[in-house]
Amino acid sequence: MNHRLLTLAIFFLSLVPTVTFAQQTTLSGVVSNEDKPIENVTIRVLGLNKSTRSDAAGNYTLDRLTFGNYSLIFSKVGYASKTLKVSVKNSNEIFNASLEQIISNLNDVVVTGVNRATELRKSPVPIAVLSKKVMDQNASTNLIDAIVKGVPGVSAVTTGPNVSKPFIRGLGYNRVLTLYDGLRQEGQQWGDEHGIEVDEYGIGRAEVVKGPASLTYGSDALAGVINMIPSNPDFQNKTLIGDFTSNYQSNNGMFGSSLGFAYRKDDWKYTFRATGKTAHNYYNPVDGYVFGTAFREYNLSASARVDKNWGYSKTALTYYDNLMEIPDGSRDSLTRKFTRQVLDAGDDVKNRPVVYEKDLTAYSINPLHQHIQHYRFYNASQFKLGGSDLNLLFGAQQSVRREFNHPTLPSQAGLYVVLNTLNYDVKYNLPDFAGIESTIGINGMFQGNRSKAATDFPIPDYNLFDIGAFYFAKRTLGKVDVSGGVRLDRRNIKWENFYVGTDADTGFGKQVNAGSPNAGLQFPAFQKSYYGLSGSLGLTYNISEKFLLKANIARGYRAPNITEIGSNGLDPGAHIVYLGNRNFKPEFNLQQDIGLIAHLKDADLSLEFFNNSIQNYIYQSRLTDENGNPVVIVPGNITYQYQQSKARLYGAELSINLHPGNLKWLSFNNSLSYVVGLNRNEDLLEKHGHVAKYLPFIPPLQLRSELKITANNESGMFDKPYFKVDAIVIAAQNRFYGLDNTETYTAGYALLNFGMGSAVKTNTGKKIFDIFIQCDNVFNKAYQSNLNRLKYFEYYSQSPNDRSGIYNMGRNFSFKVIVPIGTHLSISKIKTE
Numbered sequence: 001m002n003h004r005l006l007t008l009a010i011f012f013l014s015l016v017p018t019v020t021f022a023q024q025t026t027l028s029g030v031v032s033n034e035d036k037p038i039e040n041v042t043i044r045v046l047g048l049n050k051s052t053r054s055d056a057a058g059n060y061t062l063d064r065l066t067f068g069n070y071s072l073i074f075s076k077v078g079y080a081s082k083t084l085k086v087s088v089k090n091s092n093e094i095f096n097a098s099l100e101q102i103i104s105n106l107n108d109v110v111v112t113g114v115n116r117a118t119e120l121r122k123s124p125v126p127i128a129v130l131s132k133k134v135m136d137q138n139a140s141t142n143l144i145d146a147i148v149k150g151v152p153g154v155s156a157v158t159t160g161p162n163v164s165k166p167f168i169r170g171l172g173y174n175r176v177l178t179l180y181d182g183l184r185q186e187g188q189q190w191g192d193e194h195g196i197e198v199d200e201y202g203i204g205r206a207e208v209v210k211g212p213a214s215l216t217y218g219s220d221a222l223a224g225v226i227n228m229i230p231s232n233p234d235f236q237n238k239t240l241i242g243d244f245t246s247n248y249q250s251n252n253g254m255f256g257s258s259l260g261f262a263y264r265k266d267d268w269k270y271t272f273r274a275t276g277k278t279a280h281n282y283y284n285p286v287d288g289y290v291f292g293t294a295f296r297e298y299n300l301s302a303s304a305r306v307d308k309n310w311g312y313s314k315t316a317l318t319y320y321d322n323l324m325e326i327p328d329g330s331r332d333s334l335t336r337k338f339t340r341q342v343l344d345a346g347d348d349v350k351n352r353p354v355v356y357e358k359d360l361t362a363y364s365i366n367p368l369h370q371h372i373q374h375y376r377f378y379n380a381s382q383f384k385l386g387g388s389d390l391n392l393l394f395g396a397q398q399s400v401r402r403e404f405n406h407p408t409l410p411s412q413a414g415l416y417v418v419l420n421t422l423n424y425d426v427k428y429n430l431p432d433f434a435g436i437e438s439t440i441g442i443n444g445m446f447q448g449n450r451s452k453a454a455t456d457f458p459i460p461d462y463n464l465f466d467i468g469a470f471y472f473a474k475r476t477l478g479k480v481d482v483s484g485g486v487r488l489d490r491r492n493i494k495w496e497n498f499y500v501g502t503d504a505d506t507g508f509g510k511q512v513n514a515g516s517p518n519a520g521l522q523f524p525a526f527q528k529s530y531y532g533l534s535g536s537l538g539l540t541y542n543i544s545e546k547f548l549l550k551a552n553i554a555r556g557y558r559a560p561n562i563t564e565i566g567s568n569g570l571d572p573g574a575h576i577v578y579l580g581n582r583n584f585k586p587e588f589n590l591q592q593d594i595g596l597i598a599h600l601k602d603a604d605l606s607l608e609f610f611n612n613s614i615q616n617y618i619y620q621s622r623l624t625d626e627n628g629n630p631v632v633i634v635p636g637n638i639t640y641q642y643q644q645s646k647a648r649l650y651g652a653e654l655s656i657n658l659h660p661g662n663l664k665w666l667s668f669n670n671s672l673s674y675v676v677g678l679n680r681n682e683d684l685l686e687k688h689g690h691v692a693k694y695l696p697f698i699p700p701l702q703l704r705s706e707l708k709i710t711a712n713n714e715s716g717m718f719d720k721p722y723f724k725v726d727a728i729v730i731a732a733q734n735r736f737y738g739l740d741n742t743e744t745y746t747a748g749y750a751l752l753n754f755g756m757g758s759a760v761k762t763n764t765g766k767k768i769f770d771i772f773i774q775c776d777n778v779f780n781k782a783y784q785s786n787l788n789r790l791k792y793f794e795y796y797s798q799s800p801n802d803r804s805g806i807y808n809m810g811r812n813f814s815f816k817v818i819v820p821i822g823t824h825l826s827i828s829k830i831k832t833e
Contacts, residue, residue: 024309025088027062029096030054031074038076038099040234046071046083046109046117047382047389047429050307053234064267066309069387073109074099081108083119112179112207112227118474122481124538124552126210126593126608128152132231135206137724137755139774139814141249143200147226151208152653152671153608154226155699157787160293161252161282161809162324163195167787168210169610170649170675170698171223174561175587177213179227181316183378184217186421186447187399190459190563196228197320197374197399199299201245201258202273204231211610212556212591214534218444218468218489222556222589222614230301230316233262235269242821251812252293253361254279261821267307275299280361281325284810286782286803289360290790291338292327296365311389313381320374323365326405328575328636329793329806336801341368344408345507349636349795367410373400378423387431393443395423405572406455409506414572416454422446438473449562455508458569458578459562460523462495468532484537491559494527495566522568530586532557538593548597558587564618564642570634575793577633579623579641589614604657610650617647619679619696622740630740638792640742645681647695669706675699676735684739691738697787700748701731714761721758727751733786746786752778772816780811 031041037058044051045062048070054060062072067088072095075081079099086095108120108129120127128151140146144164148156156164157172166176178185178196188194206228213221233241240263247256260273277297281289303316330339330349338360339352359366378395398420405414427441444467451457467490474483499519501512512519538552567578595608620640623631631639651674658668677695679685684692706726715721732748755774761767784791790806 024063025065025067025091025093027065027070027072027086027088027093027095029060029094030058031060031097031099032058033079033099033101038079041074041076041079041099043097044073044075044109046073048307048311048384050312051232064309072097075109081119083109110207111182112209112225121542121548121597122474122476122483122540124481124483124540124550124593125213125536125554126153126550126552126595126610128154128208128210130206130208132204135203136770136772136816136818137722137757137774139247139249139755139772139776139816141252141254141809141812142195143198143203143206143228144196144226146200147206147208149704152655152673152702152704153210153651153675154208155702155787157697157789158785158808159195159789160290160295160324160327161254161279162293162295162297162322165189165195166226167697167699168208168224168226169612169651170677170695171612172697174220175223175558177217177221177225179225180318180376181230181378182227182380182393182425183376183395183423184220184445186397186419186423186445187372187374188401188417188419190561190567194372194401195322197322197372198228199258199273199275199301199318199320201247201256201275202230202260202299202301203228205229210608211552211593212534212536212554212589214489214532214556214558215470215472215485215487215536215554216441218466218487218534219491219530219532219557219559219586222558222587230271230303231260233260233271235262235264237264237266239264239822244819244821245816246819247814247816249279249812249814251809252279252282253363258299269305269307270303272302273300278363280363282809284782284807285780286801286807287336287338289338290327290806291340291355291360292325292366292368294363294365295322295324296363297322297324309384311382311384313379315379316377318374318376320372320376322372323369324372325366325369326403326572327790327793327806329790330636330795333796334800336799336803340366340407342407344406347636367404367407369404371400371402371404374398389429391425391427391429393423393425395421397421397423403572406508409508412506412508413452413454414456414570415458416452417449417459418452419447419449435477436473436475438471440469440471442467442469444468451511453510455503455506455510456570456572457498457500457509457511457522458567458571460495460498460526460566462493462562462566464491464493466491479542481540481542482538484535486535487533489532489534489557489559490529491532492527492529493559493562493565495523495525497521497525498523523566526566526582528565528582530559532559532586532588546599548595548599550593550595550597552593554591554593556587556589556591560584560586560618567642570637575637577637577639579639581642581644584618584642584644585616587614587616587618602658602660604655604659606653606655608653610652612649614647614649616644617680617695618642618644619647619737620742621696621737622742624740636795643681643684645679645684647680648678649675649695649698651675664712665710667706667708667710669704669708671704672702673699674701679737688739694735694737696737696743698733698735699787700733700735700746703727703729717760717762719759719761719767721756723754723756725752725754728753730783730785736786743786744792746784746791749781749783751776751781751783754778767820769817769819772814772818774814774816776812776814777810782807782810784808 041054138149141161209225242261245258256277258275298321301318305314402413403415425443447464470487472485500522534557536554541549567580591612598605623639623641654672677698708724710722733746736743757772
């Protein structure tokens with residue numbers, strides 16, 4: 001499989017064409033605000049992906065362009081983005097731009113969920129954009145948590161501080177598609193404790209689609225899309241630039257460091273980044289240090305890109321390596337101190353030795369841990385074809401997951417799976433016709449999963465082939481922007497008979513041949529194709545420049561994932577025995593969205609409603625016997641059996657962001673998100689009533705408020721320092737799936753956080769570093785999120801302190817410093833000297 005992936009990847013990359021010659025021109029101009037020049041405005045050529053920045057006098061220059069029509073995007077934080085459509089007919093053209101100073105991103109250009117770059121205000125699909133600056137100011141233990149803090153309607157299921165799986169409007173797991181630089185992220189996403197394999201320090205922007213995005217991406221985008229886009233440095237020709245990030249967090253003693261470099265030589269741009277993070281167990285006032293939550297993570301990434309008259313081509317690779325402990329929540333019944341497993345056979349979870357105090361704050365990884373590795377190699381190219389362009393994206397990924405759960409044989413993996421994926425994505429933006437911008441495309445993947453030398457086998461070895469074709473179009477009709485399209489998908493999945501036996505030397509399970517003694521058929525052979533028809537239609541009505549009305553209806557599709565149709569065994573890291581159902585049908589949903597957005601002089605307001613009806617919704621439910629007692633297949637582990645039924649989710653999001661024009665140093669941002677998930681399984685409701693009324697893992701009502709003060713000018717060595725206080729109020733979740741105690745009531749809570757930061761400069765105005773200081777959970781509140789999986793890690797029906805399960809993280813201080821690295825000496829000059 002690896003050789004085939006490498007051969008195909010090399011073949012696809014060989015498609016990059018040679019340079020063609022055409023007459024060249026130079027664009028230049030001045031960017032200003034009320035006749036005052038604006039420095040560091042990004043000027044980008046839409047579609048060509050060519051950009052520059054304005055200097056201190058507001059001047060900019062774009063060279064090596066051919067004659068033709070272009071759209072220039074002018075953008076800078078604190079100013080409304082502006083698009084100029086220009087026609088270049090001479091060797092030197094001048095186009096000036098005037099930007100309006102605001103605190104809104106309505107005109108921000110996004111690339112997620114659509115097939116051409118589009119302004120946020122023109123998209124009828126709810127899309128949120130999160131900049132690196134906002135993510136830096138929302139310091140978190142991982143990237144997904146930073147996105148959760150910044151985007152209403154997004155939440156996350158967590159397993160400790162290093163694992164967060166995103167949910168959008170109550171839907172998660174394989175219903176939220178995560179992308180890295182436009183390439184779909186392919187790891188073992190089916191597991192509860194399987195996180196996102198991305199370097200958080202290397203991400204410069206996140207775009208979130210809230211709603212079905214199957215039109216563009218096919219299966220697994222039923223709830224939406226999160227596109228994590230790598231940082232785009234401010235390249236300067238023949239100049240080496242970069243940054244060094246250092247981050248410390250007090251609660252779990254996390255140390256994080258990241259070093260990045262960027263270099264441009266004429267048409268070529270190169271980037272490189274290396275990151276490392278390590279942390280011991282996290283702390284809360286109820287449990288103390290939570291044993292089994294330490295981690296150690298490493299990341300490497302590099303890219304090379306060439307921009308020519310024919311378009312551009314970018315080749316990149318990433319490597320992710322994470323050692324992460326496996327918590328199980330076992331403790332002493334009286335002292336509530338955590339205990340550790342030391343036996344395999346004969347292990348009694350209620351009679352284990354107590355963990356030594358020194359081990360609770362140690363940075364060494366204990367023998368029971370996960371080792372996750374992810375390799376990514378991809379090429380993204382665009383070829384200009386007159387008034388149209390062809391976009392190609394090909395990627396090869398390998399995900400290696402090992403979970404070590406045998407204390408008597410630490411080197412033996414309980415779970416050892418290798419997932420190889422080849423992604424392909426071809427899009428052709430047709431020439432505009434009668435004002436219609438349209439795109440046709442085809443994308444999908446080849447995928448193969450193989451178990452290695454393991455003892456537990458929750459899923460079979462399978463092969464998957466995915467293909468889908470779509471058509472998308474948009475047009476502006478006066479004050480109305482209309483967009484929509486249609487897509488057809490086919491996914492084929494198959495596996496052969498999979499036999500499991502017993503290793504005579506260890507007594508553990510192992511994969512065996514059909515003819516081996518005592519061989520048991522754990523996964524009978526299976527093959528099936530799933531088909532999905534999806535689409536969307538929406539409009540944005542520009543009531544005025546400041547008021548927008550948006551409406552969208554979309555049909556999404558998702559094929560069942562491997563655990564839902566094929567699982568039959570223990571996932572050691574999740575402490576769950578999964579039981580699938582090969583008769584499941586694909587999920588289909590029909591979602592309606594309507595939103596009103598107002599961009600006023602002193603405030604930004606948005607109100608969005610959604611209604612989501614799902615056919616064949618798949619969810620987990622605890623397995624019980626005829627007496628209502630939990631079925632235990634593997635001692636110390638919960639057994640879940642997947643169910644399928646109709647479902648409905650509905651809710652709303654409200655944002656009120658105040659930024660008074662006469663108090664430019666003040667902003668007051670507020671948001672509310674609310675979702676209800678209803679189980680429409682009539683037989684289940686008739687038999688069990690209210691306990692089966694709601695869907696599992698639905699976030700409760702959430703309110704967030706942030707009061708922020710930012711200095712408009714320099715104050716000594718500090719450049720625009722800020723101070724903020726924010727509060728998070730989470731309501732109690734009494735609408736939960738209570739059948740067989742799959743979920744229980746979760747009390748509400750409120751958290752107070754504060755933060756401050758600034759750029760620090762020398763007397764000559766040169767930046768030395770940026771500093772961010774933040775404290776989360778200021779009052780060290782003891783709380784449990786209903787989406788915290790550790791809440792259910794409990795072995796006793798009663799405890800001496802009347803607390804059950806594991807609590808979330810307590811007070812946490814974060815200190816982050818980002819030091820820019822730059823030199824005006826070229827590499828050749830350095831070598832000469």
